[in-house]
Amino acid sequence: MTTNLEDLTNQLLEAAQKAGADAADAMALKGTSVSIDVRQGKLEHAERSEAVDIGLRVLVGQRQANVSASDTKPETIRVMAERAIAMAKEAPEDPYIGLASSDQIATAWDLDALELCDPTAEPDPSDLQSDAAEAEAAALAIEGISQVQSASAGYGQTEVQLAASNGFSGHYARSDRGTSCVAIAGTGAAMERDYDGDGRIFQADLRSPEDIGQSAAHRALARLNAKQPPTGAFPVLFDERISSSLIGHLLGASNGAAIARGSSWLLNALGEDVLPKGISLIEDPHRPRVSGSRPFDAEGLATKKRAIVDNGTLSGWTLDLANARKLGLESTANAARGVGGPPSPSTWNVALTQGEKSRDDLIREMGTGLLVTSLIGSTINPNTGDYSRGAAGLWIENGEITHAVNECTIAGNLRDMLKSIVPANDARTYLSRIVPSLLVEGMTLAGQ
Missing domain, CATH: 3.30.2290.10 (PmbA/TldD superfamily)
Structure with a gap:
């Protein structure tokens, strides 16, 4: 089996051209994974996998189609291209699709500096x-x-x-x-x-x-002997290991695909304050030894550092080429894809401005409320930002942890919640999403 990935993508492009594509891009992935599970000191499960997967996107006029396979034989590649062309001819026209122009594509990068492997x-x-x-x-x-x-x-x-x-x-x-x-x-x-x-x-x-x-x-x-909390309005402190979910909602709402569809609670919010002043959300795809780093995006554009939120103000959408064209903007080099589908916008590494106080400081200052350590379920309205999730954690009384809490629901509106956050200083800086514990005042708790 051919395992030279550059040869495979070249074969895919050549086959697409012969089959009648006006343009095409190809992806090849070669992966190895090993996983070991232990139970009661003994090996319970061991698994190893090795695979090469290939994907081809063809464009015929303003129509496109994607095909993928895990077989890399020349005959398979030829059939893939022919099927992709046939599918593209039946696909609806999309005036916004298309490859990057030659002056947009990345031409040089420093892989050694990224330390990805x-x-x-x-x-x-x-x-x-x-x-x-x-x-x-x-x-x-x-x-x-x-x-x-x-x-x-x-x-x-x-x-x-x-x-x-x-x-x-x-x-x-x-x-x-x-x-x-x-x-x-x-x-x-x-x-x-x-x-x-x-x-x-x-x-x-x-x-x-x-x-x-x-x-x-x-x-x-710490979760033993949990009780339901009282119902009412209380401050809620999102522990560092789950606080990134709040920022994830902001990232989702500022994704160009959601904006282009008109299905985002941040629609028309560009240039408005979405976080407190003094807090920024910075994307940096060039941090070394971090899983979200990459030298180029899935459309061949050079990745770059940018501010998604600058000093509290929403400063840009996350865009690939197609959604940028829909919005009359430039791509932010955030296209992501697998072998089986077209590019779509996605964020790389992001970091939220950390505060000066520790999580313990915020606990002491919040008086009576809830420290959330786990979340379950989700009811979030993508158009309004109304937020409701099941939660468990630790109850805070007079600035001290008193007992475990479960079987409760926390609710609010994401626009209001994010504009009032108070960040701690406890984020793990080696993660792809650097988000500290976040205190949100006045959320609604449904418990007893």
Whole structure:
């Protein structure tokens, strides 16, 4: 089987041209993944996969179609191109589709500076099993932990090759290594569970399995003897490990595809304040050793740092080429795609301005309210921003944690919530989304 990804994309483009495409782009992915699960100190499940996937997008006039396959034989590539052309001829016309012009495409980048792939050799499965077993043992060693639901470790590496008939051709590889643990505290109907985990590009950066197991255990123990909170309006502090979901809603609402459809609660909000003054949301796709970094987007445009929110003010949409054309704007080089579909806008690494106070400081200052550590379900109106989610966490009384809380709902409106956030200073700066714990005043809690 041919595994040279550049050769594969060139073959795909040549086949598309022969089949009658006016323009085309091709993607080839080569991936390896290994995962190990341990239970009660013994290997429970081991899985390894290796695959090469290819995708082709053809344009015939202002019509397009996508096809993909995991078979890379020349005959398969020829048939893919022919089917794609036949599909494109039946597709509706779209005046906004099209490849980047030659002066838009990236021509140079520094992969070494991004450090997307660990040069260290693939870990032996026994090393992964040892990591998972250590995490499990560390959790079980904490008094009050009755069992570990799962302890896992994994490794993956993916090569990406993108080429287009406009002359663009680019390649990069990325790796990942992770460990996770889910611990259960208590027994019978009183059992509670929680988790911890870590995933990094470089194996040397990974937290220790012992630390992960102990953290999962302590989080599970903190959830024991949970009660429903009172119903009313209270301050809500979103813990750092789930606070990025709030910023995720802002990113979704400022996505160019949602704006072009007219289905966003941030429609017509460009230039308006959406966060408090002094707080910015910065996208930087060039941070080294971070999973969201990349040298170019899925349309071959050079990625770049930009402000999504600048000093509280919404300063731009997240755009690929097609949605930029719909809105009469320029692409922000945020096109993402897989082998099976066309590009669409997506954000890379983002960082929210951190505050000066710690999470503990905010807890002391919030008086009585809820520290949310997990969220379930979701009822969010994409047009109005009305927000309602099931929540669990810890109750705060007179600035101190008193007991665990579950079976409650928190509600508000995202425009109001985000404009009143108070950030802590506890964000993990190695994540793709750097978002600290966020305090939101006056949310509605539905409990007892």
